[in-house]
Amino acid sequence: MSNGTLAMSMPRVRWPWLLSCALLLLMMSAAATPAAPADEQPAQDSAAKESAENGLTIEAAVSLATSAADPSVTRFSVRAQALDSEAVADSQLPDPMVSAQVMNVPVDTFSLDQEGMTQALRLGLRQEFPAGRTLDVRGRQRNAEAEAERARRDEALRRIALETRTAWLELAWQRRAVDVLQQSRGRIEQQIESLQSRFATGGLNAQSLLRSELELSLLDDRIAEHRRMAENARAALARYIGSEAYRRVPDGLPEFELGSTQLDQLERHLVDHPEITARQSLAEAADQGIELARQAYKPKLAVEAGYGFRSERPDLASIGVSLTVPLFTGQRQDKRHEAAVQRSRAAQFELDNRLRDLRRQLDEALSDWLRYQERIALYEQVVNQRAEQTVEASITTYANGQTDFAELIRSQLAALDVQIKQAELAARAGKAWARITYLVGEQS
Incomplete structure (x- = not known):
């Protein structure tokens, strides 16, 4: 017999019971399956649709x-x-150069106040240009x-x-x-x-x-x-x-x-x-x-300033300029x-x-x-x-x-x-x- 014949021969009283079971199963499956967030599901569907429908064109590949x-x-x-x-x-x-020196110390006594020309400390600053x-x-x-x-x-x-x-x-x-x-x-x-x-x-x-x-x-x-x-x-x-x-x-x-x-x-x-x-x-x-x-071919310039401390006499200050002289340029x-x-x-x-x-x-x-x-x-x-x-x-x-x-x-x-x-x-x-x-x- 065909499926249609089988369906017609079934008792009518069983149809409401079958529909109720089907609805119950659908509700249970919907509750058991986690639904995607509302804002993610359309995006996923759109991405899947785009991947399935849109091919890789030459300009898309270049982009x-x-x-x-x-x-x-x-x-x-x-x-x-x-x-x-x-x-x-x-x-x-160039970075400036700072110098610190002890100058003109007598070598017989190494005393810093024996000679007037002795500078207990001389600080210098040099900048090259x-x-x-x-x-x-x-x-x-x-x-x-x-x-x-x-x-x-x-x-x-x-x-x-x-x-x-x-x-x-x-x-x-x-x-x-x-x-x-x-x-x-x-x-x-x-x-x-x-x-x-x-x-x-x-x-x-x-x-x-x-x-x-x-x-x-x-x-x-x-x-x-x-x-x-x-x-x-x-x-x-x-x-x-x-x-x-x-x-x-x-x-x-x-x-x-x-x-x-x-x-x-x-x-x-x-x-x-x-x-x-x-x-x-x-x-x-x-x-x-x-x-x-x-x-x-032009000279380099360096400016230097110094200050010397003496123990008993006035301190000494100095300033000077240095220049390179490019005279022999052939080689x-x-x-x-x-x-x-x-x-x-x-x-x-x-x-x-x-x-x-x-x-x-x-x-x-x-x-x-x-x-x-x-x-x-x-x-x-x-x-x-x-x-x-x-x-x-x-x-x-x-x-x-x-x-x-x-x-x-x-x-x-x-x-x-x-x-x-x-x-x-x-x-x-x-x-x-x-x-x-x-x-x-x-x-x-």
Whole structure:
């Protein structure tokens, strides 16, 4: 009998008793289960819903990576703080020197009141002043070095964004390849099952069946390889965002746009690249080194004051000034100035060399972007359509007995390769866009 028949045959008098038992059980379970606080339960539901529904987009991954306290970024901030402190310290006068002496004591009696020139105690204070504007120049030199470290911090953030985008794009297209391969595997597996039934009835030779099973095994190998590369990309992503890298990635790859595709216009932004800013700050610090070497040609100054106590005669006071006389500068000041000039030239050469490297990288990235866009358009407008037409024609000819099953499989695999290649081209174009963004900054 059906369940409905059983329900209708039960005595009606038992229904109120069953309802009462059910209500009692519900009340007991509600009392035994601790309820979440009113302010926490909606938050938990919202977090669970967000985790389940929202995938990890590329910009969400970049936001997580750049907002994390990454050691590769923090180290530059710490160095900048250290140089800021050194800038303050190097701008201060040297500590004054205090002296205490017993002077002109007769050595025959060692009496402090035997001779009038004996000073029972002489206190002195000496303050040295570095040559010229040495203190100011040292402070500005350290400040320039601190600015270089801050620029390196900004460059590290850009590089983290670049590597995060690259890893995300690699993960996205590898997952897309796995999905496409698994869908195709399911279709080929169904076709093999139909072939096996035909083979069992003698309507198909063993070669076609073995060829189909071989293609299925090769698909399994490709799926395993793409999964391996996807796991490697996820590991690279987890380097910057931790466990967030294991969130679901959206199915489709995003579309990227450039504010300009003119190389000369994009090159104007290279001078604002953090690495160039850092090199400029280091070149400025080297220029301050030249100015510091020039200050060595000026005399150093020292002021000293003293007060001597005598036992029976009036106390003695003294004050004086000491100066260094840089007369023989050929082997000291001149050589230091020459070395500072050479360091400044080297810093400028490093700046020019790095700017040329960035221009080369920008030229390559822009060329990649433009060529990948052309190939993507070709696939969307021509290749996809041709692949679909080839599959349809193969199905028709196979149904009419004009071709074998191997040709049908080859046409389906060719269409499969087209889908995977299109996803790969989209990812490569995105990586080129990420490199351009790293070089010229975010463009509106």
